[in-house]
Amino acid sequence: MKEDVFVIDGGESLNGRVQVCGAKNAVLPMLAASVLTPEPVTVRGCPQITDVADMTEVLRALGVRAERNGRDITVSGTPALTEIPAHLACAMRSSVFMLGALLAECGEVRLFTPGGCRIGARPLDIHFDGFSRLGARVEYGEDFVRCTAQKLHGAEILLKYPSVGATENLIMASVKAEGTTRLVGAAREPEIVSLVRLLRKMGADISGEGTPVVTVRGVDCLDGAAAVPVPDRIVAGTVMAAVAVCGGRVELSGADSSVMGAVISPFLGAHTFLVEHGGVMVFESDGMLAPTDVSTGPYPLFPTDMQAPFMACQCYASGMSTMRETVFEDRFSHVAELRKMGARIALAGNTAFVDGSGGMRGAELRAADLRGGAGLVVAALGAEGRSTVSGVRYIDRGYERIEEVFSSLGGKIARVTAVR
Ligand code: EPZ
Numbered sequence: 572m573k574e575d576v577f578v579i580d581g582g583e584s585l586n587g588r589v590q591v592c593g594a595k596n597a598v599l600p601m602l603a604a605s606v607l608t609p610e611p612v613t614v615r616g617c618p619q620i621t622d623v624a625d626m627t628e629v630l631r632a633l634g635v636r637a638e639r640n641g642r643d644i645t646v647s648g649t650p651a652l653t654e655i656p657a658h659l660a661c662a663m664r665s666s667v668f669m670l671g672a673l674l675a676e677c678g679e680v681r682l683f684t685p686g687g688c689r690i691g692a693r694p695l696d697i698h699f700d701g702f703s704r705l706g707a708r709v710e711y712g713e714d715f716v717r718c719t720a721q722k723l724h725g726a727e728i729l730l731k732y733p734s735v736g737a738t739e740n741l742i743m744a745s746v747k748a749e750g751t752t753r754l755v756g757a758a759r760e761p762e763i764v765s766l767v768r769l770l771r772k773m774g775a776d777i778s779g780e781g782t783p784v785v786t787v788r789g790v791d792c793l794d795g796a797a798a799v800p801v802p803d804r805i806v807a808g809t810v811m812a813a814v815a816v817c818g819g820r821v822e823l824s825g826a827d828s829s830v831m832g833a834v835i836s837p838f839l840g841a842h843t844f845l846v847e848h849g850g851v852m853v854f855e856s857d858g859m860l861a862p863t864d865v866s867t868g869p870y871p872l873f874p875t876d877m878q879a880p881f882m883a884c885q886c887y888a889s890g891m892s893t894m895r896e897t898v899f900e901d902r903f904s905h906v907a908e909l910r911k912m913g914a915r916i917a918l919a920g921n922t923a924f925v926d927g928s929g930g931m932r933g934a935e936l937r938a939a940d941l942r943g944g945a946g947l948v949v950a951a952l953g954a955e956g957r958s959t960v961s962g963v964r965y966i967d968r969g970y971e972r973i974e975e976v977f978s979s980l981g982g983k984i985a986r987v988t989a990v991r
Contacts, residue, residue, distance in 0.1 A: 573988050575963040577974055580983035581933060581954035584858070585819035587980040591807045591826045592618045592642065595969050596876075597765035597800035600739040602626050603668040604770055605646035606635060606676050607746060610795030612773065613645040618803065618971045621964070622665050629666050632656045633673070647795070650677055657683040670698060671740030674707060674718050675747050681717040697737035701728045705744055705752065725750030725789060733758040733869045738785070739766055746775040748789040757785045760870040761830035765801045772796035802827045805876045806970060808834040809945050811854050812880040813977060815843065816887050816953035818858030821980060826852045833873045837863045837881060858953070862890035862927065867898050879905045879946030886914040887953055888927035895922045905943035908936045912954055930955060938962030941969045948973060952982050961989070 593616035603626070605612035617623050617639070627644060630637040634651030637644060653673050660666045660683040673680035699709045699716065705728075707720035725748050728741060738758040743766075745752035757763075759781050767780035773796045776788040807826040814821045815838055828835065828847045835845060844855040863885060867875040875898035885892035886909055896902050906916050906923060911934040915926040933956035938944025944966040951958035960966075963986065966973055974984045 573990050574961060575986050576989045577948060577951075577960040577963055578985050578987055579933070579948065579951040579958045579960065581952050581956065581958065583817060583952070583981050583983055585814045585817045585821060585952070585977065585980035585982055588822040588824055589810050589976055589980070590824050591802045592616050592971065593800035594762050594765070594803040594805070595620060595622055596735070596760070596805075597762035598623055599626050599665045600668045600743070600762070600766045601769050601798065601800060602630065602637075602644060602646060603672045604743055604766060604773070606630070606633070606650050606669070606672045607743065607770075608773060608793040608795055609647065609649045611645050611647040612769070612795050613643050613797035614769070615643045615797060615799045617642050617644050617800075620967060620969055620971050622968045625659060626665055629655060629659050629669060632659060633669075653677045653679045654681040655683065667695065667698070667736055668739060670702070670718065671743035674702060674720060675723060675744050678721060679717070679719045681715055683715045697730055697732060697734045698740050701730070701737060701741040702744060704728045705741070705748055723748035725752040725787075727753045727755065730754060730756040732756075733783070735760050735763065738763055742767065742770070742777065742785060742787055745787040745789065746770055746777070746793065747791065748787075750789055752787045752789070754785040754787070755783065757783055758869060759783065761801045761804065761827075765798070769796060769798035772798055801830060804831045804834055805874065805942070807831065807852070808874075808877045809880045809949065809970070810976065811835075811838055812877075812884050812949045813952050813982070814854055815856045815860055815884045816858065816949055817982070818856055819980065820853065820855040823852040823854065825850060828852050833871055834877055837865050837873065858887070860884055860888040860927070862888040862892040864893045866895040869898065875899055875902065876942050878902060879943045880949050882906075882923060882925060883909065883946040883949035883953075885925040886912070886916075886927050886931055886950055888925070890926070890928060892925045892927060893922055894925060897921060902940075902943075904939040905946045908943075908947050909950055911936060912950060912958070914950070932956050933958040936960045938965045941965050945970060945973070948977070948984070952977060952984065
């Protein structure tokens, strides 16, 4: 079986400019929202990554037109189907983001148990409890869930956890419901703000996005619109992690520092420098990192998607660091791989203790999920000697040709096709 593998020779400093494009986790719900109107909806600045391609396939499979023109994707038409194809639902978790929009538009949706990264059980109870509060009937089958609703009505919904996907699905489910919906305990991520900006341009009546209480007043119908997603703060943070490990200076063009406070702060210290002017963030590092104590959490806290890339930095820090993962219960698959490089990491519950005082050397590594894979690339770029990283298909889900990004900065990384 053939698969792409990265071959990385570590130790090069990274210098140059990177264009940060639209956030994967904004583009996906924005594309899902497009089925709320038959009129054309365009999402601009979409990255060329497999999760976006898969979401486009899901839309086509549902019977709507989805055309990519460069970095713009335009969706139009009304779904003919309300069942997310099993092979697509199991290939990517993002198909979950179709639930709310399909339920609102078609009064029914059937989803096979989704796949996606192996990061915990990733239940959907908050989504379905919310749909029930809006008047939907939710039936659980062996390996699918079916939601039906003649007409959704407004409700007060208390989210037991600020789930990003549930907040987005419940906003999309309620935009055309009868009456007013209040989501209390909503997630505050910038990607949700991007989704709401598009929905408002389509004619939705929403307030409070980016705060824990989002209010949606139902409207009769929505129109076509075009919108630009927030820049990808995780891609920008991953590039910063590589520069922190390797040393160098990078200009992140198009990054939005106003949504990156928690991403940036653990990087700041005596050995780094960050400045922003004219929409360009400049980050410099001498590669001598200080130990840090970091804990992930819902926005505006340090994002769980940066946990693995930043742990790679901690493997090079001069002393003991900690990384506490509070969002997902099983997101340390990259630790065993980092240990192959000589990383000294001890796990105790949801906390990793990372002793960066030993060296890191190249090794044969395997990515098991998207952000864990990105963390392995960051670690390999800074290690002594050659590494290979297999499971590149996971990394391609959320990073556009990551090897070209780091090669353009001077990193020695190449994509080869290996026969396994
Ligand atoms: C979104 O996933 C992102 N994906 C994830 O990014 C990100 O890690 C996550 O939010 C947290 O920020 C997209 O936006 C496409 P959650 P989502 O619902 O919505 C529990 C990446 O690498 N939970 O906020 O699935 C859940 O188990 C991906 O780009 C319930 O218990 O995440 C988890 O522990 C990975 N019941 C926590 O909440 C539910 O009904 C956060 O999950 C829903 C979630």
